[in-house]
Amino acid sequence: MDTAEGMEQEKRVLSENLSAAVRMGDDEAIRFVEWVRGAAQYFHAFRGKTFVLAFGGEVAYGRRMDDLCHDCNLLAALGVRLVLVHGARPQIEAELARRGQPSYYHKGLRVTDEAALECVKAAVGVTRINIEAALSRGLPNTPMAGGYMRVTAGNFITARPIGVVEGVDFQYTGTVRKVIAEEIIADLDQQNVVLISNLGVSPSGEIFNLVMEEVAEAVAMALQAEKLIYMCDAPGLLDEKGRLIEAITADEAERKLLAGVGLTEDLHLFLPRAIKAVRNGVARAHLIDRDKDGALLLEFFTRQGVGTMVSREPLHRLRAATIEDVAALLKLLGPLEADGTLVRRGRELIEMEIGRFTLAEHDGIIVGCVALYPFVEDGMAEMACLAVSPDYRRAGLGERLMQDITAQAREAGYRQLFVLTTRTEHWFRERGFREVGPEELPERKRDLYNFQRRSKVFMKEL
Secondary structure, eight states, X not given: OOXXXXXXXXXXXXXXXXXXXXXXXXXXXXXXXXXXXXXXXXXXXXXXXXXXXXXXXXXXXXXHHXXXXXXXXXXXXXTOEEEEEEOOHHHHHHHHHHTTOOOOEETTEEOBOHHHHHHHHHHHHHHHHHHHHHHTOOOTTSTTTTOOOOEEOOOOEEEEEOOEETTEEOBTBEEEEEEOHHHHHHHHHTTOEEEEOSEEEOTTSOEEEOOHHHHHHHHHXXXXXXXXEEEESSSSOBOTTXXXXXXXXXXXXXXXXXXXXXXXXXXXXXXXHHHHHHTTTOSEEEEXXXXXXXXXXXXXXXSSOSSEEEESSOSEEEEEOOGGGHHHHHHHHHHHHHTTSSOOOOHHHHHHTGGGEEEEEETTEEEEEEEEEEEGGGTEEEEEEEEEOXXXXXXXXXXXXHHHHHXXXXXXXXXXXXXXXXXXXXXXXXXXXXXXXXGGSOHHHHHTOOTTTTOEEEEEEO
């Protein structure tokens, strides 16, 4: 489908969902509308971006595949450029057993002799055809109704043999030599979904059995994809208390991989690939539970997500505000101004003072801010407009913003940092601020002090 058709399909999907919301109770309808509005920023952010989605043969049949197809259909309708990479290990095992052939592994990697290669070709071929059929469905009263997806495949992967390792000849087990990225891109430009199997060919015409996770990693790097997604046998990475790690840097993930504690079979295979990918140009890698219905949508269209995201740099970052950030800043400050937590500032004032603001971003979205106002003649500075979006207040961003402003004030040579607050006095006390009277404010600030608002003044020595 072309872009116009994709936009029409997106509108149709949202319209159908909104119609369903009208039939809900008021509370459910309101929650649904709030979700759509919150997800809209991701619709815009992901349009035209390339996602490489990798899944094993366990996903490629039954209800799991149906659910995955529904989610892929929606992603494609929203303008995401999809590349699907599938494996077929259980299907290969079943084919070997059917033909009475043994399975040989060395350090978790299949040894593919001639007999095994015939089983691999048969199993992969049937699996790919079944996936294509599932992606082509368009039955009424399903999420894929009217959402036909063109699926293309080809000899995109050039392979070479692994050879002999530790005295073991892997024969027709291969590794990726090259990804023909320009051909994949040409198909994506035609709004096709590209399906890639775990087979590769050599320039001499030989066929090699490849590892699905390596193929996905190589394709994502060759395309410089926005996201590499692995559907795995776990919710994601867990911390020492068994809680899901929502985001982790490549360096932190590598330390966890080396420790090897609490990693499932899939995580042992997929995590090193995710780490390598984000270190080589892929923006994000995701580890998502293959058994969770709607996991793709929950991961990409909710703030919390449901899996683990691996990135090269920390997900949160601080930066100086620019004039292009005014609208986002007003949106962030608006609710706090409305309930009286912050003094109201108009757009004009924000535009004039934008250079005083430091912003906190979460994956490119502004979720926090703080401003520094100097009083040079008194050797003091004010920390103002410290605000963090409610969804991110447990991420420690308020602390980071405060520390950043404190460092800025100290570097500029100010002796004291002060803040005026009506709601968060205990938060500042716990961070080394002491309460003082308004008379200790700089003269210019003291003249503007609003005695009706009765803000408390907290000071910190630098």
